[in-house]
Amino acid sequence: MFEVQGSIGAVRGFRVAGIHGGLKKSGAPDLALIVADRLCVAAGVFTRNLAKAAPILVSQEYLRTHAQTIRAVIVNTTCANALTGKKGMDDARQVTRLVADGLGLQAPQQVLPMSTGVIGTLLPMDKIASAIPQAISRLGQDWQAAAQAIMTTDTRPKMASVCVETAEGSYTIAGISKGAGMIAPNMATMLGIIATDAKISLPIAQRTLHTANEVSFNRIVVDGDTSTNDCVFLLANGASGVAIDKPSELALFERALTEVCVKLAQAIVRDGEGATKFITLRVIHAQDAASAAQIAHTIAASPLVKTAFFGQDANWGRIVAAAGRAGQPFDPDRAQLWIAPGESLPNSGHGLLLFKHGTVAKYSEADAAAIFREPSISVTLDCGVGGRGSAVVWTCDLSREYVDINADYRS
Amino acid sequence: MFEVQGSIGAVRGFRVAGIHGGLKKSGAPDLALIVADRLCVAAGVFTRNLAKAAPILVSQEYLRTHAQTIRAVIVNTTCANALTGKKGMDDARQVTRLVADGLGLQAPQQVLPMSTGVIGTLLPMDKIASAIPQAISRLGQDWQAAAQAIMTTDTRPKMASVCVETAEGSYTIAGISKGAGMIAPNMATMLGIIATDAKISLPIAQRTLHTANEVSFNRIVVDGDTSTNDCVFLLANGASGVAIDKPSELALFERALTEVCVKLAQAIVRDGEGATKFITLRVIHAQDAASAAQIAHTIAASPLVKTAFFGQDANWGRIVAAAGRAGQPFDPDRAQLWIAPGESLPNSGHGLLLFKHGTVAKYSEADAAAIFREPSISVTLDCGVGGRGSAVVWTCDLSREYVDINADYRS
Numbered sequence: 001m002f003e004v005q006g007s008i009g010a011v012r013g014f015r016v017a018g019i020h021g022g023l024k025k026s027g028a029p030d031l032a033l034i035v036a037d038r039l040c041v042a043a044g045v046f047t048r049n050l051a052k053a054a055p056i057l058v059s060q061e062y063l064r065t066h067a068q069t070i071r072a073v074i075v076n077t078t079c080a081n082a083l084t085g086k087k088g089m090d091d092a093r094q095v096t097r098l099v100a101d102g103l104g105l106q107a108p109q110q111v112l113p114m115s116t117g118v119i120g121t122l123l124p125m126d127k128i129a130s131a132i133p134q135a136i137s138r139l140g141q142d143w144q145a146a147a148q149a150i151m152t153t154d155t156r157p158k159m160a161s162v163c164v165e166t167a168e169g170s171y172t173i174a175g176i177s178k179g180a181g182m183i184a185p186n187m188a189t190m191l192g193i194i195a196t197d198a199k200i201s202l203p204i205a206q207r208t209l210h211t212a213n214e215v216s217f218n219r220i221v222v223d224g225d226t227s228t229n230d231c232v233f234l235l236a237n238g239a240s241g242v243a244i245d246k247p248s249e250l251a252l253f254e255r256a257l258t259e260v261c262v263k264l265a266q267a268i269v270r271d272g273e274g275a276t277k278f279i280t281l282r283v284i285h286a287q288d289a290a291s292a293a294q295i296a297h298t299i300a301a302s303p304l305v306k307t308a309f310f311g312q313d314a315n316w317g318r319i320v321a322a323a324g325r326a327g328q329p330f331d332p333d334r335a336q337l338w339i340a341p342g343e344s345l346p347n348s349g350h351g352l353l354l355f356k357h358g359t360v361a362k363y364s365e366a367d368a369a370a371i372f373r374e375p376s377i378s379v380t381l382d383c384g385v386g387g388r389g390s391a392v393v394w395t396c397d398l399s400r401e402y403v404d405i406n407a408d409y410r411s
Numbered sequence: 412m413f414e415v416q417g418s419i420g421a422v423r424g425f426r427v428a429g430i431h432g433g434l435k436k437s438g439a440p441d442l443a444l445i446v447a448d449r450l451c452v453a454a455g456v457f458t459r460n461l462a463k464a465a466p467i468l469v470s471q472e473y474l475r476t477h478a479q480t481i482r483a484v485i486v487n488t489t490c491a492n493a494l495t496g497k498k499g500m501d502d503a504r505q506v507t508r509l510v511a512d513g514l515g516l517q518a519p520q521q522v523l524p525m526s527t528g529v530i531g532t533l534l535p536m537d538k539i540a541s542a543i544p545q546a547i548s549r550l551g552q553d554w555q556a557a558a559q560a561i562m563t564t565d566t567r568p569k570m571a572s573v574c575v576e577t578a579e580g581s582y583t584i585a586g587i588s589k590g591a592g593m594i595a596p597n598m599a600t601m602l603g604i605i606a607t608d609a610k611i612s613l614p615i616a617q618r619t620l621h622t623a624n625e626v627s628f629n630r631i632v633v634d635g636d637t638s639t640n641d642c643v644f645l646l647a648n649g650a651s652g653v654a655i656d657k658p659s660e661l662a663l664f665e666r667a668l669t670e671v672c673v674k675l676a677q678a679i680v681r682d683g684e685g686a687t688k689f690i691t692l693r694v695i696h697a698q699d700a701a702s703a704a705q706i707a708h709t710i711a712a713s714p715l716v717k718t719a720f721f722g723q724d725a726n727w728g729r730i731v732a733a734a735g736r737a738g739q740p741f742d743p744d745r746a747q748l749w750i751a752p753g754e755s756l757p758n759s760g761h762g763l764l765l766f767k768h769g770t771v772a773k774y775s776e777a778d779a780a781a782i783f784r785e786p787s788i789s790v791t792l793d794c795g796v797g798g799r800g801s802a803v804v805w806t807c808d809l810s811r812e813y814v815d816i817n818a819d820y821r822s
Contacts, residue, residue, distance in 0.1 A: 051735030051743040083731055083743060085770030119728025120771050228732045303714070303813075311818025317530020320494055321639045324462030332462040332494060359496030360531050400811045402714070407722030 004259045006267075008143035008161040008174040012197040013037045013239030015139035018149025021131025023078040023124060029149035031128070032075040032176075033135040034193055035103060040235040042070035042112065043205040045213045053082030053229040054092040055113040062096070066109040067202055073193050073233055074099045074135075075150045076128060078117040082228035091123045098129055102136045114191050116152055116178065116229055147176040150191055154178050154271055160263035162256045164198075166249060171198040171240035173256050177217075177264035179230070190217060192232035192264055198253060199238030201245075208254045209234040216261035219293070220269045221300035221395040232261070269394045274401030277309045279394065280343050280378045283323075286389035291328040295383060296393035298326035306398030309377070314339070314368035316354040323381060333358040334384030341374040350380040415670045417678075419554035419572040419585040423608040424448045424650030426550035429560030432542025434489040434528075434535060440560035442539070443486040443587075444546040445604055446514060451646040453481035453523065454616040456624045464493030464640040465503040466524040473507070477520040478613055484604050484644055485510045485546075486561045487539060489528040493639035502534045509540055513547045525602050527563055527589065527640055558587040561602055565589050565682055571674035573667045575609075577660060582609040582651035584667050588628075588675035590641070601628060603643035603675055609664060610649030612656075619665045620645040627672035630704070631680045632711035632806040643672070680805045685812030688720045690805065691754050691789040694734075697800035702739040706794060707804035709737035717809030720788070725750070725779035727765040734792060744769040745795030752785040761791040 014036050021031035044063055046056050062070075074095055081088050096111040105111065115123070147157030161174035179190030200208075209232065217232055234257070244253045270278050281300055286292035299305055302322040308315040316337055323330050335358075340351025352368060353361040371377060383389075425447050432442035455474055457467050473481075485506055492499050507522040516522065526534070558568030572585035590601030611619075620643065628643055645668070655664045681689050692711055697703035710716055713733040719726040727748055734741050746769075751762025763779060764772040782788060794800075 049735040050741045051731050083728055307814050307818045317494055320462050324460040330461045400814045403718055403811045407718045
């Protein structure tokens with residue numbers, strides 16, 4: 001019915017810019033602006049870290065009063081504006097004021113701020129103040145430039161879009177995201193901005209974003225760290241004239257939004273810091289869905305599991321051992337573990353059985369080694385407790401390069 | 412009153428051996444035996460991983476019936492005998508039978524088995540069967556040989572001992588430990604065997620081992636992984652004739668045992684896989700002790716915190732961000748963070764203040780950088796919630812070498 005693209009043409013009624021505003025020493029793009037030409041309904045999902053960055057707190061404040069009149073999102077890189085006290089809050093508000101003034105908006109509360117970068121340093125307000133008019137002057141349809149301008153340790157821009165045909169006409173859902181490290185469930189260092197020209201109500205925006213987020217951005221693990229800063233916004237400006245109000249249309253919208261979010265989330269894992277493998281991890285027959293997700297996240301965050309994938313070593317014992325310490329019901333004597341190449345399950349079932357009923361299964365080490373040499377590997381773990389809970393998490397390996405990137409990040 | 416040594420002379424009524432039994436391809440020692448010449452009271456603390464290795468299950472079973480008549484501990488490396496099903500259980504019991512027969516004991520239940528190594532492979536029973544008589548023939552006072560024979564990725568043997576003088580005479584508490592990776596709270600891949608010639612009751616052995624374990628082996632983090640196998644045993648044979656039965660003697664025994672356990676636990680972190688830094692992490696003014704421990708463990712297990720230490724980068728924001736996602740009460744607006752060189756707090760308080768009341772403190776980057784270049788660093792975090800909870804955790808950094816070691820472990 002629709003197909004998610006890895007690029008973005010245009011979204012009616014939105015203009016974007018991604019520019020170099022003097023923040024990155026390299027001269028790379030470092031400031032992005034997304035502007036709607038009419039009032040948007042907006043929803044956000046935010047980090048659960050208690051040390052929330054100033055732009056998170058300001059965005060939450062603005063959405064409490066202006067969620068139906070949002071007009072823009074402004075994103076800076078290099079400085080997270082996190083753990084920066086009252087001055088950080090003042091700066092975040094001042095950034096939104098500068099954007100609102102530049103665009104001739106009624107209130108700064110119509111502009112949602114996002115920041116990503118080093119924690120504990122203040123925003124370079126002079127540079128941002130000169131960059132904002134420049135960004136406004138460059139507003140257009142170049143979503144790739146915007147996606148590039150929100151990158152930090154990312155090696156490539158992350159975009160996804162889908163065009164949904166309906167009886168009333170078509171609408172687009174398009175999004176950009178960033179994030180490569182500090183990625184864990186519950187909104188780790190990642191930013192996502194999703195724009196749609198569908199016409200939706202505020203409750204629908206909020207509910208569908210939460211639902212989509214739960215099975216996309218909250219199901220990726222790079223390193224298990226959860227950041228101070230990160231959030232995903234959904235902005236809907238209604239410019240397509242297609243109103244999402246019937247149940248069947250709503251279901252379709254939610255599915256399309258979810259697929260865009262999954263594509264953006266997977267792009268983050270594929271570009272994980274130093275990642276050489278893309279791992280799809282399915283946990284089945286857990287007690288319930290939350291239990292399945294907890295087991296999957298524990299496996300995905302295990303340094304020993306991740307280094308085994310990096311070493312292309314079919315060391316399945318580490319996967320089962322990680323499941324055993326997840327704090328959830330798990331029965332090693334009934335558990336089973338399969339691996340398969342690629343991202344999808346093979347038609348023949350779950351793939352190569354490595355572990356069954358408490359002990360190693362009969363398989364050829366050569367077959368297992370061949371799968372572990374693949375760039376994409378699927379792992380399926382049956383928890384052996386006979387429940388109906390299942391979850392899918394996407395993760396990557398842990399390489400020497402991850403250490404290099406993060407040992408030298410500030411320097 | 413006593414001083415913990417990093418070596419072991421002898422413990423009355425105990426003999427030990429550490430030999431090469433053909434398990435390690437390198438020819439290094441790989442099998443250790445600890446034997447008491449009379450019945451021991453024995454206690455154990457075990458991994459909380461649900462995927463418990465066969466030797467763990469067998470030891471738990473034996474201690475239920477024979478905790479007052481234990482005579483030996485047998486340890487093999489290279490194979491964890493974990494996730495090995497019924498055959499693994501049979502093998503673990505057979506190992507204890509071979510030792511009991513060789514020593515002329517009444518029952519195999521008087522021998523506690525320990526294994527460490529790769530998960531999911533079966534014990535090489537032929538090799539172990541020939542090695543056991545050899546180990547028995549070599550029993551003596553060479554504790555260093557025993558400590559060497561339980562090493563896996565460890566680079567050095569780990570020993571600690573203390574001689575306690577009392578009015579009734581003196582007694583010794585001595586222990587060996589192993590572990591370098593898969594180290595997390597709650598009995599990660601680490602083995603510890605502590606022998607004492609003090610005369611103690613079973614309830615006292617159990618209680619003091621649990622208490623000592625809680626502030627030693629359960630307070631170290633290398634990589635956050637918790638293993639299938641690991642446990643600490645305390646064996647008391649009473650050979651010194653010094654009975655621990657008065658409250659003041661009991662307090663002294665518990666303190667001495669705790670110091671031995673702390674020394675053995677710290678030795679594991681100092682020898683952490685690829686570790687270049689020894690970090691003492693103090694969390695204070697948390698809601699309660701459990702909350703403080705949870706926050707400290709979250710910081711200690713954070714890959715971003717660990718890589719910052721490896722990079723000698725005073726990136727304190729990552730420490731506060733990790734505290735914020737620990738799932739415990741934490742107030743960044745009242746929190747404070749200090750660093751100091753070395754393992755002990757400086758007399759002048761907590762050291763260099765980096766973060767205070769929600770924002771960066773006034774400090775010199777050169778001072779902070781100098782501390783981060785030290786091999787030992789102390790970090791103190793005030794959680795800002797005004798509680799009385801505190802905890803100390805020891806951890807190390809995450810280096811390229813950790814990845815190398817664990818990517819290539821099975822090969």
